[in-house]
Amino acid sequence: MSGPKFRPGDAVDFLVIGAGAAGGVMAKELAIAGFRVVVLEQGPYWREKHYSHDEIKYTFLPELTNDVKLQPITFRANEHEPAKLMKAIEYGRQVGGGSVHFTANYWRFHESDFHERSLYGEVPGTAFADWPITYADLEPYYTKAEYDLGISGLAGANPFEAPRSKPYPLPPLPVKSSGVLFERATKTLGLHPYPAPMAVLSQPYRGRPACVHCGFCESFGCEMRAKSGTLVSVIPEAEATGRCEIRPDSYVRKIVSDARGRATGAVYFDAKRREIFQRAKAVVLCANGVESAKLLLLSKSNLFPQGLANSSGLVGKHLMWDNGSFATAVFEHPLNEYKSVQVTRVIHDYYAADPKRGFYGGGGIDARFNFYPAGFALYGMPPDAPRWGSEYKRLIGTYFTRTMSLLAHATSLPMEKNSVTLDPDVKDAWGLPAVRITFENHPDDIANLKWLQERQYEILKVMGAKKIWPQPVEMYSTSVHLMGTCRMGRDPKKSVVNSVSRTHDVPNLFVVDGSNFVTSARQQPTATIQALAYRAADHMIRAATNGELA
Amino acid sequence: MPAASTRRDWIFGSVGSVTFAAIAAAREHAHRAVKTTHPSPFEFFTAIEAADVAALAAQILPSDDGPGADEAGVIYFIDRALATFDADRQGVYRSGMPEIQGIAARPKDDQLQLVRSIEKSEFFEVVRTHTLLGYLGSPNYGGNRNQVGWKYIQFDDRMAWEPPFGYYDAETK
Numbered sequence: 227m228s229g230p231k232f233r234p235g236d237a238v239d240f241l242v243i244g245a246g247a248a249g250g251v252m253a254k255e256l257a258i259a260g261f262r263v264v265v266l267e268q269g270p271y272w273r274e275k276h277y278s279h280d281e282i283k284y285t286f287l288p289e290l291t292n293d294v295k296l297q298p299i300t301f302r303a304n305e306h307e308p309a310k311l312m313k314a315i316e317y318g319r320q321v322g323g324g325s326v327h328f329t330a331n332y333w334r335f336h337e338s339d340f341h342e343r344s345l346y347g348e349v350p351g352t353a354f355a356d357w358p359i360t361y362a363d364l365e366p367y368y369t370k371a372e373y374d375l376g377i378s379g380l381a382g383a384n385p386f387e388a389p390r391s392k393p394y395p396l397p398p399l400p401v402k403s404s405g406v407l408f409e410r411a412t413k414t415l416g417l418h419p420y421p422a423p424m425a426v427l428s429q430p431y432r433g434r435p436a437c438v439h440c441g442f443c444e445s446f447g448c449e450m451r452a453k454s455g456t457l458v459s460v461i462p463e464a465e466a467t468g469r470c471e472i473r474p475d476s477y478v479r480k481i482v483s484d485a486r487g488r489a490t491g492a493v494y495f496d497a498k499r500r501e502i503f504q505r506a507k508a509v510v511l512c513a514n515g516v517e518s519a520k521l522l523l524l525s526k527s528n529l530f531p532q533g534l535a536n537s538s539g540l541v542g543k544h545l546m547w548d549n550g551s552f553a554t555a556v557f558e559h560p561l562n563e564y565k566s567v568q569v570t571r572v573i574h575d576y577y578a579a580d581p582k583r584g585f586y587g588g589g590g591i592d593a594r595f596n597f598y599p600a601g602f603a604l605y606g607m608p609p610d611a612p613r614w615g616s617e618y619k620r621l622i623g624t625y626f627t628r629t630m631s632l633l634a635h636a637t638s639l640p641m642e643k644n645s646v647t648l649d650p651d652v653k654d655a656w657g658l659p660a661v662r663i664t665f666e667n668h669p670d671d672i673a674n675l676k677w678l679q680e681r682q683y684e685i686l687k688v689m690g691a692k693k694i695w696p697q698p699v700e701m702y703s704t705s706v707h708l709m710g711t712c713r714m715g716r717d718p719k720k721s722v723v724n725s726v727s728r729t730h731d732v733p734n735l736f737v738v739d740g741s742n743f744v745t746s747a748r749q750q751p752t753a754t755i756q757a758l759a760y761r762a763a764d765h766m767i768r769a770a771t772n773g774e775l776a
Numbered sequence: 777m778p779a780a781s782t783r784r785d786w787i788f789g790s791v792g793s794v795t796f797a798a799i800a801a802a803r804e805h806a807h808r809a810v811k812t813t814h815p816s817p818f819e820f821f822t823a824i825e826a827a828d829v830a831a832l833a834a835q836i837l838p839s840d841d842g843p844g845a846d847e848a849g850v851i852y853f854i855d856r857a858l859a860t861f862d863a864d865r866q867g868v869y870r871s872g873m874p875e876i877q878g879i880a881a882r883p884k885d886d887q888l889q890l891v892r893s894i895e896k897s898e899f900f901e902v903v904r905t906h907t908l909l910g911y912l913g914s915p916n917y918g919g920n921r922n923q924v925g926w927k928y929i930q931f932d933d934r935m936a937w938e939p940p941f942g943y944y945d946a947e948t949k
Contacts, residue, residue: 280914281912282917283914400939401948402939402941403943405945438937439938439939440935557944559943559944563941565941566939600908600909600913603908603929613895613904614891615836615838616841623842623930626930626931627929
């Protein structure tokens, strides 16, 4: 399946930048509504035949994600430190974006996530704020996303879940040994385990086959088309309209704006690094929570000297991190967690913040498979195990099938000083400034991670673990949930986009991705990114139909 | 960290360089390895270097209670990695290999001592990473021959599974 070819000189109705979780939804919604759409994607266009179970290719080499050899990233904890080269953030870099290689946890936010500032008050040192929308505003779009993409889960099984208008379109996937042990133990502790909502098909759905439990989800592309990313669901539908062109290997360097302050298209490098200007009546930036901010900062003009849509000065600010506490444990008998999807059981009992804990925070805990064979031997072993030799080898052999992990997906408070900026010195392979990440956690986030790790210990002990080892919470890992850098709000001085993801400054420019997030909720941003995309698309279609975007 | 030659002297208690006899033994070892397990020559290593690195890999994953780095053909994985996708690490090997020069020809106790003396080095860390990738990564890269690494850890690479997957979910059926 492939769509039409548009000439760059002809202004299409919408130019979407980024073909990931949000961009794929945009492509489908806008094309089905009758608009002509070009989607520029910096990465390649691969299909399921390209993918394999090759751990080296997909987890040690940047096959599906940004390659820091081509696009270096620098990192510093704060502005007083020099920034050093480091792969601080990671994103899917291909048609389908992160929805190709993600774990496929698919959590809706809770109602409280949209107004936590009102519920819990100010958190000193942060820009903690309510969203300009409520859960009720987004609910129809969560439902639409779940049905369009194909989500498996059990409505009502999570007593903390927000109200939903429809059940999941597909039943949950079969429980694994980690899920059985986790469910038993959490019930013993008086908690409420429930089947994980997953963007993986438990049954055939809309022409795609059910999951065959091969076990290669996280970091891998699905060879069966059973993982419900945009690549295999909404993008083919967009192309089938005959009005949507997905243009891979197209790396945008600037969104162009005219003297009236309106976006007129974007200049990108094609696969041969030729510069091409694609004209459009409206631009929808879905490049992810880091790349979208970078591109706005790069798109300076006389009217927008600090970057496009950046009159607030907040583009790139309030970066929130993929915080999580992690504990691994070994059990007496083989769990064989390497089979089937990563996660089958979750609890949200600790999701809501509770002022009695003495800090703002909370988290959802899932029981999961986390390490493929080589990754397990290198990074998954207990810290007190030998690192080489006979005993090391013997332990890898005993532990691999008997190990599982708990991951607590945790809060990351928005702070203005945590940011995406353009590195003044380092350039990428195209000569564009490298992304510079400045980030350090708020003390409440650290306290929360430690508290959640204690809960994980309690659960793992009741599960009957023979040995438990944590990952130190102070140890940052690469952030794969990129949130907050073009935050949503009513006040143009305090936010970058309005409540329908339209930039305050440029009427025909939208930013729709994780950058819109005002708060981090408890991670697992994909469902909310896609619900925001469906909602923004509705608004764009109305605006375009009314002639507002012409 | 002491210079390579200093450490080697200490470990081998000898005169500052490996003897001709040791080199000859290593060459013989490498020659046998090449002849019996792989028809093509190494791309990055000389045969002597390959024998030394293979000896180090065999200390990391010995062939005691089951196939180790030797049986998995880890050295062929490493050679290929350094010639292709991990060429950036050639320098780490170039500067690290003098530290283990001649190790292949030494008795096991000497080998153990030498590995202990370098186990905190960047070179060791890279060889360790490569050894594990060559033992447990896809056999397409030249290592994990006959899937010996996967079999040892009881991992089975299949395209499809059906529940029950493990002991505890089977127990509930």
